[in-house]
Every structure is written in C-alpha cells, then in structure tokens.
Amino acid sequence: MNTQSSFKEFCRKLSPERKDSAVTQQHNINGHEDKNKDYLDAVFAYMDANRDGRISPQELQKSFNTLGDHLSDEEAEAAVRLSDTDGDGMLDFQEFSQLIKGNDDESTEEEKKIELKETFRMYTGEGEDCITPRSLKMMLKKLGESRTTDDCKVMIQAFDLNADGVLSFDEFALMMR
Secondary structure (H helix, E strand, O other), X not given: OOHHHHHHHHHHHHOOOHHHHHHHHHHHHOOOHHHHHHHHHHHHHHHOOOOOOOEOHHHHHHHHHHOOOOOOHHHHHXXXXXXXOOOOOOEOHHHHHXXXXXXXXXXXXXXXXXXXXXXXXXXXXOOXXXXXXXXXXXXHHHOOOOOOHHHHHHHHHOOOOOOOOOEOHHHHHHHHO
C-alpha cells in the first residue's frame, strides 16, 4: 500500500465518473488529455479549500476526511512531500498532476528509491529501522484495515527472506516490485 496509490484511489472518489474510473483511465491512456485535465482541475479545485492555488497537507487531510477516509497528519505530510518539487511544503497544480498521474517513466532509480524509503518509513515504528508486526498493525489500522498481530506476522513472514520476523528495507523493496 503506497501513499501514491491510496491518493489516486481517493482522487477517483472525487471524479464525477467514479463508477467507471477504469474506463476513464483507459480513455486517458488513449489520448483524451482534455478530459483528464478537466478531471484533475475539478479534483484540485475541490481540495484547494482556500483557493490559493496550492494544496496543503491540512487541505489534503480534510478532503480525505470529508469523503470518509482517514488520513493521519504523517500520511498527509508524506503524500505532499513525495511530490513537492519546489520544497514549499504544498502542492501546486503541476505537482498535484504528477502525483495523480505518477511519474514512474520519468523517475530516476534514485528518485524511486527515495520514494520507496519514504513509504517504508511510514510502516516502521518510531526509532525502528524495520517493519515489525506491531508497526505493520498500527499502520494498517491508520489505513482502515484492522488486523491482528498474528495476521501481521504471517504477512511479514511471506517476504521475510532471512526469517528474523521483521522486514528490512531490502526485503520491503523486493516485495514492492
């Protein structure tokens, strides 16, 4: 579960065509850029509550909460930080568009690794350098998924290459490929 895909899912909820968002995406892939821009404009305008042309982490969080999804302060900050190219702590329309569209084709390996590390840190406990069953359970709860510690142990075990009961960054990176 990465922030970018969660964010995309949220934005699809705002789309006036949300019942057939997969169809909308396919049309966009086939070159209907005007429709895609209209969609992005509408979502951006909805989220930009104070109409300053930028989306703050607080506006992002409020938008999620309005639609019944919970987004913690840390998750909102991380989502903005992932696409904030000018470093102002907010998303302008271009940065927002890149977050929605994704920039996998344009990202360098180093950028992808930095983004993956940010995502990894969201799943680790404070002061920890690995994902433990406890930290995974806490993050899943923040994302609205209630799991037992035993469930989390099983989830980790599936990707725990050295059988130490936790996921290192390298194991996490392999899992995310």
